[in-house]
Amino acid sequence: MIEVDAIIIGGGIVGASAALFLSKAGRRVALLERDFCGSHSSGVNYGGVRRQGRPLSQLPLSQRAHEIWGQLPQLIGIDGEYQRSGHLKLARSLDDLRALQDYAASSQGFGLDLQLLDRTELRARFPWVGDVAVGASYCPDDGHANPRLVSPAFAQAARRHGAQVHEQCAVSAVEHDGQRFRVSSQSGLELHAPWLLNCAGAWAGRLAEQFGEAVPMHAGHPAMLVTEPLPLVMNASTGVEGGGIYARQVARGNCVLGGGQGFALDAARARPGQQAVIEILRQAVELYPFLEGAQAIRTWSGTEGYLPDRQPVIGHSSTQPGLLHAFGFAGAGFQIGPAVGQALTEIICNGAPSTSLDAFSITRFHSISVA
Amino acid sequence: MKPVVIIGAGPAGIRAAQTLVAQGVRPVLLDEAARGGGQIYRRQPANFKRSAVKLYGFEARKAKALHQTLDTLREQLDYRPDTLVWNAEADALDTLHEGRAARIEFSRVIVATGATDRILPVQGWTLPGVYSLGAAQIALKFQGCAIGERVVFAGSGPLLYLVAYQYAKAGAKVVAVLDSSPFSAQVRALPGLLSQPATLAKGIYYRSWLSAHGIPVHQGATLQRIDGEQRVRSLNWSDAKGEHQLACDAVAFAHGLRSETQLADLLGCEFAWNPLNRAWLPQRDRAGRSSVAEVYLAGDGAGIMGADAAEMAGERAALAVLEDNGHPIAPQRCVQLEQSLTRINTFRKGLEQAFIFPEHWAANTADEVMICRCEEVRAGDIRQVVREGHWEINRVKAHCRAGMGRCQGRMCGAATAEIIAGESQRAVSQIGRLRAQAPVKPLPFGLEVES
Ligand SMILES: Cc1cc2nc3c(=O)[nH]c(=O)nc-3n(C[C@H](O)[C@H](O)[C@H](O)COP(=O)(O)OP(=O)(O)OC[C@H]3O[C@@H](n4cnc5c(N)ncnc54)[C@H](O)[C@@H]3O)c2cc1C
Numbered sequence: 001m002i003e004v005d006a007i008i009i010g011g012g013i014v015g016a017s018a019a020l021f022l023s024k025a026g027r028r029v030a031l032l033e034r035d036f037c038g039s040h041s042s043g044v045n046y047g048g049v050r051r052q053g054r055p056l057s058q059l060p061l062s063q064r065a066h067e068i069w070g071q072l073p074q075l076i077g078i079d080g081e082y083q084r085s086g087h088l089k090l091a092r093s094l095d096d097l098r099a100l101q102d103y104a105a106s107s108q109g110f111g112l113d114l115q116l117l118d119r120t121e122l123r124a125r126f127p128w129v130g131d132v133a134v135g136a137s138y139c140p141d142d143g144h145a146n147p148r149l150v151s152p153a154f155a156q157a158a159r160r161h162g163a164q165v166h167e168q169c170a171v172s173a174v175e176h177d178g179q180r181f182r183v184s185s186q187s188g189l190e191l192h193a194p195w196l197l198n199c200a201g202a203w204a205g206r207l208a209e210q211f212g213e214a215v216p217m218h219a220g221h222p223a224m225l226v227t228e229p230l231p232l233v234m235n236a237s238t239g240v241e242g243g244g245i246y247a248r249q250v251a252r253g254n255c256v257l258g259g260g261q262g263f264a265l266d267a268a269r270a271r272p273g274q275q276a277v278i279e280i281l282r283q284a285v286e287l288y289p290f291l292e293g294a295q296a297i298r299t300w301s302g303t304e305g306y307l308p309d310r311q312p313v314i315g316h317s318s319t320q321p322g323l324l325h326a327f328g329f330a331g332a333g334f335q336i337g338p339a340v341g342q343a344l345t346e347i348i349c350n351g352a353p354s355t356s357l358d359a360f361s362i363t364r365f366h367s368i369s370v371a
Numbered sequence: 372m373k374p375v376v377i378i379g380a381g382p383a384g385i386r387a388a389q390t391l392v393a394q395g396v397r398p399v400l401l402d403e404a405a406r407g408g409g410q411i412y413r414r415q416p417a418n419f420k421r422s423a424v425k426l427y428g429f430e431a432r433k434a435k436a437l438h439q440t441l442d443t444l445r446e447q448l449d450y451r452p453d454t455l456v457w458n459a460e461a462d463a464l465d466t467l468h469e470g471r472a473a474r475i476e477f478s479r480v481i482v483a484t485g486a487t488d489r490i491l492p493v494q495g496w497t498l499p500g501v502y503s504l505g506a507a508q509i510a511l512k513f514q515g516c517a518i519g520e521r522v523v524f525a526g527s528g529p530l531l532y533l534v535a536y537q538y539a540k541a542g543a544k545v546v547a548v549l550d551s552s553p554f555s556a557q558v559r560a561l562p563g564l565l566s567q568p569a570t571l572a573k574g575i576y577y578r579s580w581l582s583a584h585g586i587p588v589h590q591g592a593t594l595q596r597i598d599g600e601q602r603v604r605s606l607n608w609s610d611a612k613g614e615h616q617l618a619c620d621a622v623a624f625a626h627g628l629r630s631e632t633q634l635a636d637l638l639g640c641e642f643a644w645n646p647l648n649r650a651w652l653p654q655r656d657r658a659g660r661s662s663v664a665e666v667y668l669a670g671d672g673a674g675i676m677g678a679d680a681a682e683m684a685g686e687r688a689a690l691a692v693l694e695d696n697g698h699p700i701a702p703q704r705c706v707q708l709e710q711s712l713t714r715i716n717t718f719r720k721g722l723e724q725a726f727i728f729p730e731h732w733a734a735n736t737a738d739e740v741m742i743c744r745c746e747e748v749r750a751g752d753i754r755q756v757v758r759e760g761h762w763e764i765n766r767v768k769a770h771c772r773a774g775m776g777r778c779q780g781r782m783c784g785a786a787t788a789e790i791i792a793g794e795s796q797r798a799v800s801q802i803g804r805l806r807a808q809a810p811v812k813p814l815p816f817g818l819e820v821e822s
């Protein structure tokens with residue numbers, strides 16, 4: 001039997017950063033991960049570390065995350081290939097450009113420093129962008145990183161600060177005995193703690209349901225693809241207004257692209273699927289003409305939780321004191337994840353987060369019946 | 372009606388097609404190569420005019436028979452050469468042909484994708500002038516050219532003596548053959564080998580022929596390093612007597628073959644560790660049925676057994692398809708094929724003993740040796756990740772990119788697994804299996820799509 005202050009279910013970037021901040025604050029933590037830390041969404045995502053384009057309600061948290069990302073090497077011991085390359089959001093029509101202008105106006109004051117580029121400015125500054133783009137919004141301090149390295153490193157850093165990290169350790173049962181949580185794992189571990197953090201990603205709905213607060217979450221599978229190394233061309237990470245396709249180039253020269261949805265192989269594994277892959281290969285050459293003739297060498301996908309409003313659930317359970325939820329990041333939790341871990345830590349250590357989490361309360365689904 | 376599809380027009384795929392056609396089924400036969408025949412019976416380009424005997428030696432008769440079979444069947448088949456299958460989903464295959472992507476749905480599929488060389492890198496193996504044994508053979512068979520003027524053949528496996536012999540016969544200068552397996556292993560393996568005396572006789576013939584023609588053949592010989600600036604200049608090898616140097620301008624090396632299993636993986640087949648092949652292989656029953664109802668496996672793609680077995684397994688798998696489709700089939704023929712395959716498997720066990728896997732390769736491989744050449748990952752990089760606590764191969768790949776490049780681990784996967792196993796002190800069967808991801812081979816941007 002293991003007695004700790006907090007048990008965290010799920011070793012993605014959210015759970016692992018909570019483990020790190022809690023251990024740094026002197027709390028005894030046990031992190032339980034069914035597979036390997038950072039081997040699901042957090043390790044296989046596109047690697048976009050961007051604030052631009054998020055709903056305004058996420059920007060305070062995202063801005064905090066931005067500061068944490070700026071301290072990455074001090075925090076987790078590696079740079080994780082994080083670079084503030086800038087994030088360029090392209091418009092393919094004047095309507096889309098207007099939407100970008102509106103976003104830039106409404107997000108003023110959140111520290112994004114967006115720059116709007118018309119067609120001529122876009123051509124001059126980013127000549128590798130295809131003619132289909134009529135303009136763009138540029139966020140100079142957004143960027144990208146290597147999720148395969150960053151997310152596991154959060155768990156490693158937590159371990160260095162004293163957290164118990166149990167990998168290949170699936171949580172099989174959770175109870176609350178009126179005093180504390182009793183958590184057991186398939187591997188036979190038994191843990192007790194007054195706090196339980198539900199950071200189980202796309203699989204977090206089960207626990208919420210057990211505590212009487214089911215959420216209408218479904219799993220999605222963004223399709224990803226990478227090219228062979230190419231000469232360095234892209235000096236910004238990109239996306240398009242309205243979605244559809246996004247691309248970045250890593251220092252080694254490979255371009256990473258994403259777009260569309262794949263399919264689930266089973267509850268834990270997903271593939272990008274032929275349709276999404278072909279769609280990326282087709283669309284990409286319009287937006288990034290230099291890719292014509294380049295080769296895609298690998299494709300993949302992951303399993304991510306989506307709620308109907310595409311906003312996460314973060315914060316207290318409304319039914320069980322001591323239970324904290326953080327899941328449902330709708331394809332955008334990599335950037336914001338470390339700030340979520342920090343906010344959860346503040347709840348436990350200070351009684352409240354320093355950034356409001358009201359918009360992400362699980363109670364917003366209480367009136368919705370879950371089929 | 373969705374067709375029966377065969378992937379691979381090697382010995383296994385062609386015999387499978389023939390068996391189906393004989394029962395009035397018109398299969399689709401997909402093959403990445405321009406002309407059918409597969410690896411061993413690879414055909415030269417249409418404008419080359421070398422005789423079958425010149426190209427295939429002892430196997431000329433079999434090669435001609437197989438090519439003729441395909442040529443005669445052409446009208447009764449939907450044969451699509453130059454067609455890569457780059458992805459597979461539940462009941463469909465995704466193909467690429469002359470820059471056009473298309474999808475083909477199948478009712479049943481026979482996967483007969485064959486094999487490639489198993490590479491265990493040494494210092495210097497990425498120098499120009501270094502080839503795998505199979506690639507050296509392809510250069511000769513397909514293009515009619517040698518990989519160099521003074522060639523050393525190294526490694527182990529039946530291809531070692533065969534390709535050295537083919538080179539010498541073709542007039543190339545074979546400097547030496549360095550067989551990593553000790554002579555004693557080959558003596559121990561004799562009982563198993565005797566189950567296929569004709570094949571054994573050929574093996575002995577190649578080796579004696581080489582010796583008789585003054586070509587040094589060394590056993591228990593380990594290739595240590597290959598040196599050169601612009602290309603291969605010399606190599607070092609060692610045996611019980613010490614270290615030796617040889618001047619040469621090309622090296623062909625490999626340690627046996629490995630099955631091309633990615634499509635079986637994408638199709639959802641269950642895999643199991645196969646100690647004989649020292650690899651994870653898709654499970655098949657004696658008839659070639661996989662764990663997935665519509666998927667059948669035949670030939671070297673599901674375990675290395677050689678060309679004769681591939682022909683039989685192709686026929687057997689096709690009979691299983693017919694049977695499962697309700698066609699009457701001759702049970703005696705099935706039994707006969709299964710018995711022959713069992714006999715060949717005994718021989719195959721003997722071969723594996725004779726060309727024993729160099730267990731010490733990983734331990735003797737220095738940190739600087741490049742393992743994954745696509746992503747430029749060295750043995751030391753892999754070991755470093757293992758020392759950080761990782762041991763599962765997909766996890767190690769995620770951390771250091773070994774197996775993440777253009778070849779998707781087809782070339783470096785086996786070696787990476789050995790290094791991980793060595794460093795983590797686990798059995799190579801205990802570090803997980805490299806998961807296949809589409810595309811099986813690179814896919815170009817800007818491709819056209821068939822509706
Ligand atoms: C393909 C893809 C591309 C994306 N691109 C971006 C991007 O560019 N930028 C961005 O910001 N976000 C992106 N995202 C989203 C981002 O990756 C996720 O929102 C984020 O990683 C979520 O982190 P997490 O820790 O909540 O989830 P996860 O990383 O999924 O971690 C949850 C963990 O819980 C574990 N678990 C589940 N059940 C149990 C149990 N019973 N016991 C023990 N452990 C359990 C799982 O094994 C898993 O490791 C993308 C996601 C995907 C899939």
Ligand SMILES: Cc1cc2nc3c(=O)[nH]c(=O)nc-3n(C[C@H](O)[C@H](O)[C@H](O)COP(=O)(O)OP(=O)(O)OC[C@H]3O[C@@H](n4cnc5c(N)ncnc54)[C@H](O)[C@@H]3O)c2cc1C
Pocket residue numbers: 378379380381382383384401402403404408409410411412454455456457483484485486487488504505506508509530533628631634669670671672677678679681811
């Ligand atoms: C380079 C090489 C040389 C060899 N030489 C000899 C030899 O001389 N003597 C000997 O006994 N054995 C040799 N072998 C062993 C050989 O594997 C078998 O003897 C025999 O060729 C196996 O027959 P098969 O039908 O199983 O596969 P193969 O003959 O390998 O045929 C497989 C076919 O599948 C096709 N294919 C594979 N993947 C795809 C895909 N994704 N999409 C479309 N098509 C695909 C390939 O183009 C190929 O034509 C060699 C092997 C290799 C790799």
